[in-house]
Amino acid sequence: MASHEIIQPTRRTLIRGAGATALAGLAMPAIARAAKRYSIAVVPKSLDNPVFYTAHYGAMQRAKELGDVDLIWTASATSDASQEAEIIQNLITRHVDGMAIDANAPQPLIAPINEAVEKGIVTITWDSDVPGSKREVYYGVDNTKMGARMGEQALKFMGKPSGKVILVSGGPGATNLNARLAGVKQMMGKHKGIEFLGPYFDDDDLTKGQELMNNLLTAHPDAGAIVNVAAVAFFGKVAAMPKLISNHGKVKIIGSDVLAPEIPLVQKGYVQALVGQDYWGWGYQTVTIIHNMLTNKNCRYPKLVPQHMPVVTKANADHWAKIWKEAATPAGAARAFREAPVGCMAT
The missing domain is CATH 3.40.50.2300 (Response regulator)
Known part of the structure; x- marks a missing residue:
């Protein structure tokens, strides 16, 4: 079973998804506790920007499909690079297995990303890259x-x-x-x-x-x-x-x-x-890429894993209105934006 938590750093509160409490974890049978699980954090630029809602749905869906992922969704309340650096540092302290970061600005994140990689945390970026860092993959549009x-x-x-x-x-x-x-x-x-x-x-x-x-x-x-x-x-x-x-x-x-x-x-x-961009993929595929790299040591990706870029004009706007109507819920988004998980790629 996948677990899911949303961290709101401004209040330092923790909201866990269905069936994912710390006590529940302690109560699991010994054989279940022994199974390997992977903690993967997805860090958007902020929690207040609706551009990231569908990415959140995608991350939840992929964690559910994989079954062995404890998903952490965390960001600053509003876009703030210094707060984002603190969040990454906190994730390093928690010893997460992987993190996918959408950078508000590159310079403040280079040091914490490099530290994460040096400590064995699989670290990738998405949407907005951090050039000059040791991140392993950038997933997003060119x-x-x-x-x-x-x-x-x-x-x-x-x-x-x-x-x-x-x-x-x-x-x-x-x-x-x-x-x-x-x-x-x-x-x-x-x-x-x-x-x-x-x-x-x-x-x-x-x-x-x-x-x-x-x-x-x-x-x-x-x-x-x-x-x-x-x-x-x-x-x-x-x-x-x-x-x-x-x-x-x-x-x-x-x-x-x-x-x-x-x-x-x-x-x-x-x-x-x-x-546009692939908002579903921001969550769905970043969790996929990190999980593949954690579970398959031979899995490799190029430095850029590109997304497609849809164009909406008056000619196809009605079609997109129908897509978003269906995608208003996590289950609806999974139907509307369904795509195959990205596999390992030769570099």
């Missing part, structure tokens, strides 16, 4: 290519390779977001008529993000496009962005992710295109 794809969509909807392009991001230290910004610039910067403004940062904060979108559309009604590589502003109610509503596609809006709250914005024409 973020430079993701930015380039967002740039392609911006050019497509602008209809001409000229005009102001406003860049918006989340945290200025996030490796994945900076790579996306670079990808946008590489793709669109090939055209001499493109003028970049920004990047502007909202620190992955919903209120800040929505205020920023309103302010940018007010200040630059003549812009060709806004490319938001961390579109947290689209996770809340569109009524908080009246300028986005009144703009209604005049300034072309391109965003990251293809999450449930974003799809209606595409359906209504407020956002022209979204470029």
